[in-house]
Amino acid sequence: MLLQLSDVDISYNDNVIVKGVNLELDSGERLSIVGESGSGKTTVIRAVLGVLPRAGKVTNGKIIYDGKNILEFTPKEWKKVRGKEISMIFQDSGNMMNPVQKIGDQFIEYITTQEDTDKKSAYEKAVKMLSLTNLPNPENVMNSYTFELSGGMRQRVGIAMAITFEPKLLLADEPTSALDVTTQAQIVKELMKITKSSMIIVTHNIGVAAALGDKLMVMQGGKVVEYGKTTEVIENPKAEYTKTLLSAVPEIGGKRYA
DSSP: OOEEEEEEEEEETTTTEEEEEEEEEEETTTEEEEEEETHHHHHHHHHHTTTTOOEEEEEEEEEEEETGGGGOOOHHHHHHHTTTEEEETTTTTGGGGGSSSSHHHHHHHHHHHHHHHHHHHHHHHHHHHHHHHTTTHHHHHHOOGGGGGGGGHHHHHHHHHHHTTTTSEEEEETOOOOOHHHHHHHHHHHHHOOOOSEEEESSOOHHHHHOOEEEEEEETTTEEEEEHHHHHHHOOOSSSHHHOOOOOOSOOOSSSSO
């Protein structure tokens, strides 16, 4: 078992926002968390990464990663884990980067901060990772600023950075929501192809959730209303909210899910 959440409550300013979350994730397994805005899905993965906002706090339960309770991690322990063993893809990676610094400089700095290597080796590694995400002319991308790239290209850069150190656990916060439908499909397929990491994918799109996850968790109002194997949840939903989400997915060629 790589990750286990047991009866996790998360509060903001003493108000419980997420209540009683339980989940298990094995090595190489993918879990999709789906729900409306404000359902608590992003809060859950921020807790797993230890990056809740200052007002946020896990007030009950345990988060066990690789046999250790991360709620007891020291800053030194987090430094070893965050970015290398547990990494994150953000909703719009371009917004997480410095707009006045070239992508290559930021990528190299990220690599040299995480491991003891020289800039030349870091450059070569960055180019290799960009190539894996099907970015054309990765050397040109390294020499570009974020505003010079399309949304899809920026997101591929974010994915490349997140998987650089082959993390055991990859957290993806709405990784395709800022993209058009065609680019969404491409990114989803690429994610499934290029990484063998365990993944938690947060999305409001149950179609993306079904395509990416071995397991599916549905959240509403800070609580888990459905959780199980993706095929079982899709084919036999129990919660009315899940049924509503599924009915909203358009059928294409007689099928709702690829």
